[in-house]
Amino acid sequence: MSRPIPRTAAAAAAVALLTGLATPAHADTTSQRQRDFTAAASEFGVPENILLGVSYLESRWDANAGTPSTSAGYGPMHLTDLRAAGVATSHHDEGTEDPRGDDARPARLPQAGPAAPPPALQTVDEAAQLLHTDAETLRTDPAQNIRGGAALLAKYHTDGDWYHAVARYSGSADQAAAQTFADEVFETVKAGTARTTDDGQQVTLAATPDLVIPQHADANPANVECPRRVTCESVPAPYQELPGNDYGNHDLANRPESQKIDHIVIHDTEGYWASVLQLAQDPTYVSWHYTIRSNDGLIAQHVPTKDVAWHAGNWYVNAKSIGIEHEGFAAKGTWYTEAMYRSSAKLVGYLARKYGIPLDRAHIIGHDNVPGTVPSTIAGMHWDPGPYWDWSHYFDLLGAPLGGFGLPGSSLVTIDPDFAKNQPAFTGCDSPGTPCTPRGSEAVVLHSEPSETSPLLVDIGLHPKGTASTMDVADVGSRVATGQQYAVAEVRGDWTAIWYLGQKGWFHNPRNARVAKPAFGWVVTPKAGLASVPVYGRAYPEPEAYPAGVTVQAITPLPYPLSAGQKYSSGGVVGSEYYWATTFDVADHVVVKGKLKYVQIQFGHRIAFVKADDVRFLPAF
Structure with missing residues (x-):
């Protein structure tokens, strides 16, 4: 797996173009981050567009409040430091979930010990030696982090081959994977891009349309x-x-x-x-x-x-x-x-x-x-x-961008907060009850009344004693997510209520900072004459659909009400189905399909199902 990156003729052509370029022109800006990239590129002799392209593929130029990535990387250049990020716990380390989730078989509850981190995740030390500084500075100071990344790229640069240097910066010992990373960087440099970072910095990478990107044979296995x-x-x-x-x-x-x-x-x-x-x-x-x-x-x-x-x-x-x-x-x-x-x-x-x-x-x-x-x-x-x-x-x-496709006043909304500015005060990222470092999130928290001081909603499935949900990072009982759609229950000033697990859930949705956008689609509500309808976690067939020798699976409702007058976003009609697969011999496996039809709905944070015969569809736009 550990092979050197070849220097192809195409790569050489790309290198010649890059090294012959002056620092690309970019929009006139007072952005400190932009100036930091310019200064670091000049100091270490790295083309600025290459430095910007590598950083974009790592962090999109964000500082991330000095917190580590999910692979122990810090800062705009993703310098890695396992000592600070800590050792991983294990796969599926929280919760009692049976990943198989089939009542016809005994629960499979896998356990895995702490994951050993790879030694390659320690590039911060290499950068610190080159800059004669310390790891903490490189983790916490974006300008120094950019200098550290530029120093590493300059070190990896040999024989005028910036493509090879970028591939090596990926940290991959796999030749094809390193090439893919470098290709993505070069594609970004060729197309150019601009954005506002998580801490409000305006950064621009000007397009280099004549950049030649190396071509490679498809090295993926046939299977x-x-x-x-x-x-x-x-x-x-x-x-x-x-x-x-x-x-x-x-x-x-x-x-x-x-x-x-x-x-x-x-x-x-x-x-x-x-x-x-x-x-x-x-x-x-x-x-x-x-x-x-x-x-x-x-x-x-x-x-x-x-x-x-x-x-x-x-x-x-x-x-x-x-x-x-x-x-x-x-x-x-x-x-x-x-x-x-x-x-x-x-x-x-x-x-x-x-x-x-x-x-x-x-x-x-x-x-x-x-x-x-x-x-x-x-x-x-x-x-x-x-x-x-x-x-x-x-x-x-x-x-397939999310949000912004409905008419003002629609009875359906798409959750779509500004990721960088939306920073819920979660706890428990590092230890129970400890505040998480404030940072951008896709989650919007719901309240029981139109007030930030009101309690969160009750999720009787997560909290069977009827206590309110919490701000623990793992507690999804009073939380909606970007892209999910919900039926509007009420609007009071800058507050919007949606139907959620049989309740009204309120979130702050001011005109100048919308976290939900009008949507169009279909919602479902109980048919006339039904006080409530059951909600299910799976769309299983009716008992009559099962052939002899296949155990009938119970159609068990979840403990939530879907009452008359409430509405929920439809994800479409689905057929009822159960895959009977309880033995090693695939000849014994049976797909059971019933006549029952269900509708997938966005019921709470999680999806759910209702029987199609229990509900009627209404347009929302």
Whole structure:
């Protein structure tokens, strides 16, 4: 895997163009960050557009309040320091969720020890030696961090080959993955970009339209399902018979012929790359379809998309979804690299096109949006990728931007806060009750009344004693997420109420700083004459649909009311379905499809299902 980056003729042409350029012109600005890039580029002899391009692929030029990324990187140049970021805990380290989530089989409750961090995640020391400074300065001072990144690029620069230096900066020992990182940097330099950073800095990278980007042969293995222009490898999960009439760690299937794939589920690993890939190859563990590496966006495929992985804690969702893990942590590290976002968006876009999955937040969901199966499983469901995953930026990369498509006064809204400015006061990122470092978030917190001092909502599934939800980073009981759509229940001045778990949930939505935008679509409400309708965590068939020899699965409602007069956003009508797969022999597997129809709704933070016969549809625009 550790091979030197070749210097192709195309790379040489690109190098010649870059080294012959003066510092690119950029918009006249008083931005200190822009001046810091200019000064560092001049000091270390690095083309400014290259320095800006590398930083953009790492952090989008953000400082992130001095907090570490999910792979222990700090500052605009993502200098890594494991000593400060801390050691990872484990994959699936919180919650009692059974990732398989099938009542017909014993719970599979995997345990994994602390993840050993790779020694390569310590570039801050190399930069500190070059600048004769200390690691803390490089972590906390954006200007010095930029100087450190420029010094590393200058060190990696040999024979006029900036492409090779950028590839080495990725930290990847894999040749193709390092090339993919460098290609993304060069694409960014060629196209140019500009944005306002998380701390209000205006930074511009002027386009270099004549830049030549090296061409490479497609090096991806033939057995991986991946888009072009990203690097993928095959790290197969085992389908293996185990003692005690058990097997692991996924189920063979024939999707989409046997079952339609409706969802893509976004996870984070809660562990570092090498240790997580070991877990994916453990037949006694659970499974997911892909893992994406943080520093360079390398994609590993473990389970063919035709097969069913054990990843979401809900068997109905598992049977109809693809699970993608992202190297990182929902709270301990608080930001994800641009390299990983871009690889992930390319993969999700490819899969969505392949399987006809809508690019919206009803179908591209987080693990935190997957419902509990029955009342007893709600409290243990996982909540990754957490409130610091930037859904708005992610959907921009997917080419499906969120928000702003309805008429003023619409009865439906899309949650869409300004990620950088929206900074809920969460606790528990590092230890229980301890305030998290304030930073941008995709989450909007709901209150029981139109006041910041009013209690949060009650989620009776998460808090069975009826106590209010909390600001703990893992408590999703009174929280909505970017891209999700909700029916408006009431408006009072700058406050908007939506229907949420059978209650009105209020959030501050002032005219000059909207956190929700008008939307159009369909909402559902109980049919006339019904005081309330049951809500479900899965869309299972009626008992009569099951053939002999297949155990009938209970249709068990969740403990929430959906009462007359309430409305919820529709994610579409789905058929009832259950995949009976309880033995190693795939010949015994059966897809049970019923006559019952369900409607997927955005019910709380998580999706849910109601029977189509119980509700009527209303347009919202």
